Amino acid sequence: MKHRLTVAQAVVRFLANQLTERDGIRQRAVAGFLGIFGHGNVAGIGQALLQAQRTGQAASGRAEMPYILARNEQAMVHTAVGYARMRNRLSAMACTASIGPGSTNMLTGAALATVNRIPVLLLPSDVFATRVATPVLQELEDSRFGDVSVNDAFRPLSKYFDRVWRPEQLPQALLGAMRVLTDPVETGAVTICLPQDVQAEAYEYPDELFAQRVWHVARAVPDPLAVEAAAAVIRGAKRPLIVAGGGVIYSEASGQLDRFARETGIPVADTQAGKGALSWDHPNAVGGLGATGSPVANRLAGHADVVLGVGTRYSDFTTASRTAFRHPQVRFVNLNVASFDAGKLSALPLVADARAGLAALRPALHGRRFTGDFHDDVAAWNATVDRAYRKRSGELPTQAEVIGVVNDACGARDVVVQAAGSLPGDLQRLWRAGDPKQYHVEYGYSCMGFEIAGALGIKLADPSREVYALVGDGSYLMMAQEIVTAIAEGVKLIVVVVQNHGFASIGALSEQVGSQRFGTSYRFKNAQTGDYDGPLLPVDLALNAESLGAAVIRCRTAADLAEGLKRAREADHLTVVHVETDPLATGPGSDSWWDVPVAEVATLHSTRHARAGYLEGKRDQRHHLRPGGQA
Ligand SMILES: Cc1ncc(C[n+]2csc(CCOP(=O)(O)OP(=O)(O)O)c2C)c(N)n1
Ligand SMILES: [Mg+2]
Numbered sequence: 201m202k203h204r205l206t207v208a209q210a211v212v213r214f215l216a217n218q219l220t221e222r223d224g225i226r227q228r229a230v231a232g233f234l235g236i237f238g239h240g241n242v243a244g245i246g247q248a249l250l251q252a253q254r255t256g257q258a259a260s261g262r263a264e265m266p267y268i269l270a271r272n273e274q275a276m277v278h279t280a281v282g283y284a285r286m287r288n289r290l291s292a293m294a295c296t297a298s299i300g301p302g303s304t305n306m307l308t309g310a311a312l313a314t315v316n317r318i319p320v321l322l323l324p325s326d327v328f329a330t331r332v333a334t335p336v337l338q339e340l341e342d343s344r345f346g347d348v349s350v351n352d353a354f355r356p357l358s359k360y361f362d363r364v365w366r367p368e369q370l371p372q373a374l375l376g377a378m379r380v381l382t383d384p385v386e387t388g389a390v391t392i393c394l395p396q397d398v399q400a401e402a403y404e405y406p407d408e409l410f411a412q413r414v415w416h417v418a419r420a421v422p423d424p425l426a427v428e429a430a431a432a433v434i435r436g437a438k439r440p441l442i443v444a445g446g447g448v449i450y451s452e453a454s455g456q457l458d459r460f461a462r463e464t465g466i467p468v469a470d471t472q473a474g475k476g477a478l479s480w481d482h483p484n485a486v487g488g489l490g491a492t493g494s495p496v497a498n499r500l501a502g503h504a505d506v507v508l509g510v511g512t513r514y515s516d517f518t519t520a521s522r523t524a525f526r527h528p529q530v531r532f533v534n535l536n537v538a539s540f541d542a543g544k545l546s547a548l549p550l551v552a553d554a555r556a557g558l559a560a561l562r563p564a565l566h567g568r569r570f571t572g573d574f575h576d577d578v579a580a581w582n583a584t585v586d587r588a589y590r591k592r593s594g595e596l597p598t599q600a601e602v603i604g605v606v607n608d609a610c611g612a613r614d615v616v617v618q619a620a621g622s623l624p625g626d627l628q629r630l631w632r633a634g635d636p637k638q639y640h641v642e643y644g645y646s647c648m649g650f651e652i653a654g655a656l657g658i659k660l661a662d663p664s665r666e667v668y669a670l671v672g673d674g675s676y677l678m679m680a681q682e683i684v685t686a687i688a689e690g691v692k693l694i695v696v697v698v699q700n701h702g703f704a705s706i707g708a709l710s711e712q713v714g715s716q717r718f719g720t721s722y723r724f725k726n727a728q729t730g731d732y733d734g735p736l737l738p739v740d741l742a743l744n745a746e747s748l749g750a751a752v753i754r755c756r757t758a759a760d761l762a763e764g765l766k767r768a769r770e771a772d773h774l775t776v777v778h779v780e781t782d783p784l785a786t787g788p789g790s791d792s793w794w795d796v797p798v799a800e801v802a803t804l805h806s807t808r809h810a811r812a813g814y815l816e817g818k819r820d821q822r823h824h825l826r827p828g829g830q831a
Contacts, residue, residue, distance in 0.1 A: 202404040207367050207394065208241075208248035210403070211323070213410050214374050216252065216264045220290045220382050222417040223452075227291045229382060229415055230321060231283070232266035234276040238298025239337060240325025244399020245296045268660075268689060271681040273297045275653035277309020277389075278642075279682065280320040282617070282650075282657025284313075286637060288450045290417060292381055293657070294321040299396060300338025304350050308647060310357040314388035316473070316644035317446075317513075317538075319381040322358070322391045324351045329365045329395040336396070351393045359388035365395065367403035374409075382415040384450065384553070385538045419451070420537055422552035422560050430508075430533045430550045431564035437506035439527075440466045440570060441497075443489055443518065446473025447511015447536060453555035454478065454636045457510065460558050465570045466508070469497035471518045472624065472643035474511065476633035486574055487581065490518045491794040492625040492643075496577045498792050502526045507545075509534040511554045514544045517643065521795030523820040531826060535561070545824040585630050588787045596780055597758045599623065600787035602698060603630050605758050606668060609765040614666040615640055615658055619650035621672035622705035623698065626787050637662070648672075649679025655693050656686045666769060668694045673722065674703055676741055683748045686774050694768045695750070695776045696761075697741050700783035702732075707783065713798045714810030721783075745776035755779045793817045 205213065218229035237246045249267045256264035270276035273295070280293040297303045303324030313320040327339050327349045335341045340350050355361050360380040362373040377390045422430075434440060448457055454477050461468050461484035468478050469489035478485045487494030489501055501507070501524040509532060512518060519525070525545075532547035535557040542549035550557055589604025597605075603626055606616065612634045618624055619642040633639040640658060642650045655669035671680075676697050686693050702721035710717045724734030746752045751773055753764035761779050768775035798814040799807050 201407040203407065203410065204402050204404050206244065206248065206400055206402050207364060207370055208244035208399040209251060210370055210405050210409065211245065211374065211394070212248040212252045212265050215294060215321075217410055217412045218378055219412065219414045220417055221414050222290055222419070226414065227287070229291060229378065230294050231291050232268060233294045233296055234268045234270045234279055235296035236270055236273055236276070236298065236302055238302050240299030240302070240396045241296050241323075241394075241399065242298070244325070244394065244396065245323065268685065271685050272679065273302050273305035274308045275649065275679055275682045277306050277313060277320055277322065278647070278650045278653035279657035279660070281309065281313050281316065281318045281642070282640070282654035283661045284318050284320060284657075285316070285640065286658045286661035288452060289319055289384065289387060291661070292319040292321055294323055296323045297325060299325045299327065299336070300340070300350060304353060307353055307357060310354055310389035310391065312642065312645040312647050312650070314357055314359055316642060317388055319387045320389050321377060321381060322354065322389055324354065324391065324393050325399070326351050326363060326393040326395040328397045330397055349393070351391070354389070354391040354393070357389055358391040359386050360390045362391070363393040363395070364398055367398060367401050370403075371405070371409050378413070378415055382417055384417065419553035419556040420551065421556045422535075422550050426548075426550050427560045427564050430535075430548055431561060433531060433533055433548055434506055434508060434561075435565055435568045437570070439500075439503050440506040440508060441500050441504035442466050442468040443507060443509045443512050444468050444470045444474040444477040445510060445512025445518075446471065447554045448474050448477040449636045451511065451537070451554035452636075453510070453558055456555050456558040458482065460562050463562065464565060464568065465572055467500055467572050467574050469493065469501065471512050471515070472628055472641050475628065475631070475641070476636045476639040479634050480632040483575070486578055488628040490520045490524055491790060491792045492517055492628040493790050493792060494581055494629055495789070495791040496574060496581045498524060498790060499577065500574055505530055507532045509536070509547065510558065511536060513541050515644070516795060520792045522822050522824060523793050523817065525822065525824065526820065529826070530824070532824065546827055584788050585632075588630060596782040597761065598785040598787065599626050599698065599700075599704070599781050600630055601758045602696070602761060602779060602781055603627060605761045606670065606696060606765065607632055609762065609769065610638070610668065611666065612638070613664070614638065614668065617641075617651055617655040617658060617667060617669045619643070619654065620646045620648040620675055620705075621703065622708065623670055623672060625705070627670070629790060630787060637665075648675040651675055652680060652686070652693070652695055653682040655695070656682050656691055659686075659691050659693055666694065668696060670696050670698060672704070673697065673699045673701065673741060680744070680748070683745060683750050683774060683776070687749045691774070692772060693774045694765065695745070695774070697745070697776060697778045699741055699778065699780045701736055702783065704783040708786070709796065712810065713796055713814070714802070714804060714807035716806055742776065742778035745778070750774050750776045752776045752778060793820070795821065
């Protein structure tokens with residue numbers, strides 16, 4: 201049997217029949233489409249989605265492929281990322297965009313997905329394969345190359361890229377896309393460019409293309425010799441430390457990590473993506489590691505002679521730009537599903553799924569136990585966090601207080617979403633995560649504007665959880681429009697807007713590097729100085745949110761905020777809670793360092809002073825070239 205379908209119809213029907221399976225649990229591999237129509241996809245994918253909706257509704261009362269109309273293409277990729285991350289990468293969403301600007305708007309989202317190793321399927325529309333009416337509206341012509349389009353910019357951002365110039369190429373492209381989307385090692389942005397004319401072209405596709413296909417997501421087991429070697433290094437350690445990354449959560453390895461840590465006594469620090477892998481009050485938890493971490497974890501890292509990294513990509517924030525690990529003989533053992541990450545820091549690589557790897561490693565340690573002396577430090581740090589949560593200082597609440605109030609309001613299963621600004625650092629240090637899926641800070645790409653759009657995807661992935669998006673005013677101004685999408689879909693979010701009139705984060709960083717907070721506050725430009733040091737701007741983000749259709753609660757104090765969040769929880773609709781904070785009030789620090797190079801020569805004293813401090817920080821930077829597998 202053959203089916204005469206357009207390319208677009210075949211794409212939709214194929215995707216509706218893909219499932220993933222891990223540990224015996226099946227789910228849809230592509231749960232739905234997000235999109236914005238324009239020329240390029242309105243007649244192709246748009247028609248196919250309509251047809252799928254009509255036939256699905258008639259047959260089962262459900263669209264064969266659900267569709268959500270987004271408001272911005274970059275944001276819709278963020279939504280898809282939030283969705284897939286919440287589903288531990290076992291279910292993803294597709295994004296359809298029109299030719300030209302609609303498609304290139306997805307580039308930032310593509311990079312974000314790939315950096316964070318989160319599956320998203322991007323279907324940018326493309327120029328005519330026939331080229332008969334070239335240049336079409338929104339086509340960028342290239343006088344050198346006849347076969348490139350703006351979509352070629354997706355190539356370096358995608359883990360798999362294809363362009364379907366002819367209908368017969370489609371099956372290979374789709375199968376290739378599914379392979380990468382469902383592979384924990386390879387996954388990230390997958391891009392299939394669909395030329396506008398080809399989308400509408402019909403072809404006799406064989407029946408088998410649309411048969412239900414189950415993509416088994418394997419738990420790669422480690423090589424036994426590598427387990428022995430890794431266990432020998434760990435057994436020989438005096439002061440080991442575990443670094444838990446996002447891989448622990450995606451692999452659902454929290455139970456194994458809990459057992460491993462309790463049995464060995466090894467302290468566990470976490471990364472932004474791994475936070476929540478162990479509950480904050482777990483006896484072995486020592487908080488975040490690195491530039492946004494806790495001083496306790498950083499002190500332990502400084503003395504550790506063996507570091508067991510589990511599912512971490514060792515970003516500069518995690519390693520404090522490679523100043524965190526100071527033991528002269530420090531060695532790394534990296535348990536990671538990707539050999540690319542397993543080999544980092546000259547580690548002894550243990551290439552495996554986090555859960556399977558921990559399960560194999562535990563017995564190989566032959567009951568070796570370490571007695572740590574970190575519990576008093578953890579208790580002292582927890583008391584510091586308590587004080588920061590409840591510091592009632594000055595007129596305006598501090599950001600730490602805001603985090604404390606939101607944390608208190610959150611139930612164990614609630615989710616906090618963030619991405620950029622000063623909040624990720626404060627959250628990593630101060631947030632108390634009690635569930636592996638509670639803490640969702642996108643800190644691989646740290647993309648302003650992810651928060652609301654990402655929160656929408658998270659809520660779609662698990663409607664049973666309350667989802668709090670914490671948004672700085674800078675991020676809000678960049679990308680708040682998905683509030684409208686959430687309202688249209690009847691998706692309840694709690695959006696906490698933290699108004700501090702500019703970039704508290706980059707302002708502080710600017711000061712640290714000697715740039716005097718130049719150009720980082722949202723104020724009127726002062727004609728005398730040329731700087732933004734005039735009065736505050738008459739911006740009212742609460743009113744802005746109201747204009748988008750959101751219910752809004754304005755808060756002045758921490759007590760107001762607690763009350764506002766209570767009301768927001770009780771409501772059944774999206775609520776924006778607006779609070780102003782003091783941009784200069786900083787919370788407890790990390791005792792850590794981040795490498796941001798300062799001008800080597802300058803006429804400004806502030807820069808020269810900062811340069812001297814920078815060189816001091818750099819003295820502790822290490823390459824970590826000591827082979828991890830050798831004694
Ligand atoms: C898309 C994007 N542009 C620029 C940056 C660089 N950047 C990081 S934080 C920040 C300021 C964020 O301001 P806001 O959301 O108000 O948070 P605050 O720093 O005040 O906490 C900027 C510009 C970024 N991370 N993402
Ligand atoms: Mg701000």
